[in-house]
Amino acid sequence: MQAFPIRDAEPEQAVPTGRMGxxxxxERLLLHTVQSAEAFDALLTTGTLTTDPTLAEAEFADAYDWIHRMMAARLPTSGEGALWFWARTRRRHLVDSCRRSRGQVLLTCRVPRERVLLSHFDEWHMVLNRAPGMPRLPGESEDDAFARWEEAQDELATRLRAAGLRDAPIRNWPPALRNAIETSWECILDRGNYGPFECxxxxxxxxxxxxxxxAVRII
Incomplete structure (x- = not known):
């Protein structure tokens, strides 16, 4: 049974003013997600919302496969696919997301922390782009960190070209090379690698x- 309020609001009013909190x-993380009207209806009807992994963008199949395996290894729950939430972002970013999502529904949630896999939002793009994960070292400048990352990226590209795998899916890479890049991505799951105000x-x-x-229906 639904036990939470549902309202309609413009994007600017969908997100409360002030600190996000x-x-x-x-113990229970404050999370936000924008879902389709159909997904929201399914949540109301069944009491549970899941997702269909076949709907994920095929271009990023390797990235989603990796995050699904990380969830299976690190969470006490099981299932196919993943529901995505903001676990910490700026209010203006959430409002901008609502502006692009009229007709959809913004859900504010509190989920037990042990059921949530956190990942660094910006560094997740390293996974999407099949690039090495490499957080900045203590005391390292931004320029030095970028130069170190470029060197690792160039080395990876050289190894892939030599193996004739430049455009091949990661699942087709040699096991040692695949393991190396996937292990490097695990840095994005460790909050200790980043500052206190990251998304x-x-x-x-x-x-x-x-x-x-x-729940807020965005109008």
Whole structure:
């Protein structure tokens, strides 16, 4: 049974003013997600929202396969695919997301922390772009960090060209090379690698109506 409020609002009013209140150390994490009207209806009807992994963009199949395996290894839950949430972002970014999502539904949720896999939002793009994960070292300048990353990226490209695999999916790479890049990505799951004000995303196997605090239909 639905036990949370549902309201309609323009994007600017969909997100409360003031501090967002994110706390990545809380027992129940504050999360936000924008879902389609159809997904919201499914949540209301069944009490649980999951996702169909076949709907993921084929271009990023290797990236999604990796995050799904990380979820399977690190979370107590199971399931196919992942639901994506903001675990910490700026209010203006969330409002901008709502502006691009009229007709959809913004869900504010509180989910037990142990059921959420956190990953660094910006560095997730290293995974999407099949690039080495490489956070900045303590005391390292931004320029030096970038130069170190470029060197690793060039080395990877050279090895792929030599193997005739420049455009091949990661799943077709030699095991040692695939393991090396996938292991490097695990840095984006460790909050200790980044500063205190970074944007973080969260993935879960399922969302239950009991974990929804509010739903806003974006008009």
């Amino acid at each position: 994110y706390d990545l150390d809380a 973080w995303q969260g993935t879960v196997h399922a969302l239950h109506t009991t974990e929804v605090v509010e």
